[in-house]
Amino acid sequence: MSLWPVYTGTGEPHDGVDRLPAPPPWRAFNGGPELAPPTEDEGDPATSPDRRHRARTYRATDRAVQLVNAALYLRRPLLVTGPPGSGKSSLPYAVAHELRLGPVLRWNITSRTTLHDGLYQYDPLSRLYAASRTGPKARPQDSELQDHLRLGPLGTALLPYTRPRALLIDEIDKSDLDLPNDLLHILEEGEYEIPELVRAARHTSSAPVMVDGTDTRVTVTRGRVRCRAFPFIVMTSNGEREFPPAFLRRCVRLELPQPRGAHLEEIVHAHLGEPSAYTQELIARFLERGTDGELATDQLLNAIYLTGVSGIEATSRDELAEYLMPYLSRARDAMDDLGG
Structure with missing residues (x-):
């Protein structure tokens, strides 16, 4: 039975992503312990009616279907370029709906966005304040570090889920010049560290950390996160800037014209x-x-x-x-x- 295409563009939900062949040897990841992916219903409260509607009504072109499948098979991010209204940001919602990948993680890019913003957020001041309320002899470490740390959309997508999570990195051409280059290592290696948890590992080897979009917690061991199923990443661009060649060659590239x-x-x-x-x-x-x-x-x-x-x-x-x-x-x- 032919495995191509896994994503068909019909909008009918199915489990075809479980039939993906093994990744290329240079794109095989082995993060753990394995995490079950969230269901679509789990993200409904955080997902707008607009996005749910577009996920069900999106009409992909033949070219889009082919290149989405190329990105899924190769475990590579998809860079989507096109004018406003061409359906760039709706595409990951449609793919996640059809392939049952769960709620789409969304990272909106501005000129001030850094890689750190996408991986995790840590608030040391709130931790210090929480420690001060426990008594005059309390120390900052008496307040649990993980209570003041939350994974960002990229950091959550790279958790060791058994199915790929869908991540939209919206309007990456608005970023400063460094962000595409900063993403290269993360997207190649499929892993990252949380220095605050690495330093704390001498006291405790694991920490339950909140993920993006919900109050669900996952266990991070020794401050290191490595993916298992590489996420389905869609990066959108209005075509307003050029990207470094090293960045482009690591992406599957799709240009969406205005529908006619x-x-x-x-x-x-x-x-x-x-x-x-x-x-x-x-x-x-x-x-x-x-x-x-x-x-x-x-x-x-x-x-x-x-x-x-x-x-x-x-x-x-x-x-x-x-x-x-x-x-x-x-x-x-x-x-x-x-x-x-």
Whole structure:
């Protein structure tokens, strides 16, 4: 029986990820002790309705299906580039939903983000304060270190789960110049250390540490974390900067174009049902206007939904649709663009 593709893009949940062949020898990891992956339901309270909806309605292109599978088989991160509204950040939610990988971990990148932010956060001041409340003779070590330490999204993804966790590193092109290079070692080795726990290992060899997104605790031994199933990592970029060649060659690269034609109609149908005659007109107008400036699919979906439920008359409906689809790539605002 053919094992390709594991991710099909149909959106129907299945356990195909358990049939992945063994990784290439240079991408085999042996972290432990093994952890059972969380179920999708465990992350529902922390997952927005928008993300759950998009996970179920995402429509992947054939190229996206092929390259997602390449990333899964090779145990490599997927670098996804494309304009706003092309579905970059929705892709990991769709893959996690179909392959039952549990809640998606999300790491939003800014110009101030460091690798440390993604691995773990430790608050020594809160620990010192907690120790001071136990009595005048208390020392900082009397307050449990692990109570003031939480793994970040990248740090959680690299725990030794038996199935890969899904991690979205969103808008990595917003990072400073050092972050892509800093990620190289972590993504190659699939492991990291928590120095605070390494130093404490002479007193206790293991510590129960909280993970990202929930208050669940996992045991970290001697301050070292090593993955078992390499996570499914999607890094998104708007294409606004170049990345170092060493970084790029360690990624599977996917470029998503703005949805057009039949693909766009399929997306509309998945989100809002069978298109009406007026919806078809809006789609045609969206495609025509998209040749003059940058538009996002979200704008079209908002316009279709609102003009369909508002019950306003036709002339006002057309004007409202225009207001909801301003160009993203122009400096002047929507009113100026419409001659207002």
